[in-house]
Amino acid sequence: MRLGNYGTGKGHLIQDLDAGRKCDFLCLTETWQQPNDFSQLNDCTPPRFVYICQPRLSGRGGGLAIVYNEKWKVLPLSVPDFSTFECLVCNLPGPTPTVVATVYRRPKPHIDFLNDFAALLTHLSTVLPNVILLGDFNIHMDNSDLPLTRDFSSCLESFVFHQYSDFPTHTNVTLWT
Secondary structure (H helix, E strand, O other), rough: OOOHHHHHHHHHHHHHHHHHOOOOOEEEOOOOOOOOOOOHHHHOOOEEEEEEEOOOOOOOOOEEEEEEEEEEEEOOEEOOOOOOEEEEEEEEEOOOOOOOOEEOOOOOOOHHHHHHHHHHHHHHHOOOOOEEEEOOOOEEEEEOOHHHHHHHHHHHHHOOOOOOOOOOOOOOOOOOO
């Protein structure tokens, strides 16, 4: 979920999840959280939920959080820093240990993105065999004619990752008056 600037009043959406959908996990991109300011994230976290987060250290926007039901044991995992995207990773130990990674890639083109992303997938695949990868990659997966879409898909396939969304998760809508 893209939360965006808390000033836009989207924090209530997280509060509604506990009552409406009975979710145990919510991975957020673009939290716009400032370093050392947890007040907005604290205010919008539902009862019986906790979070791990990573604010963007400079500039506007960005930031990641994983909000989860406190019944789960969640261990943050360190990953290398990448200049082409933000990443927050955790381990869910248990009978089927699983890594959950949340990624945000800014929409601007960056020549090193695919190399950095492949390095992340290599790292994650050495930690545990079960990996759930979520995020906002700002790639038009619905247009396989684009070179970035083809290369990104190829990268995912080479690590045996599968795309489970079969519909656009964002559409631009122009309203005519």
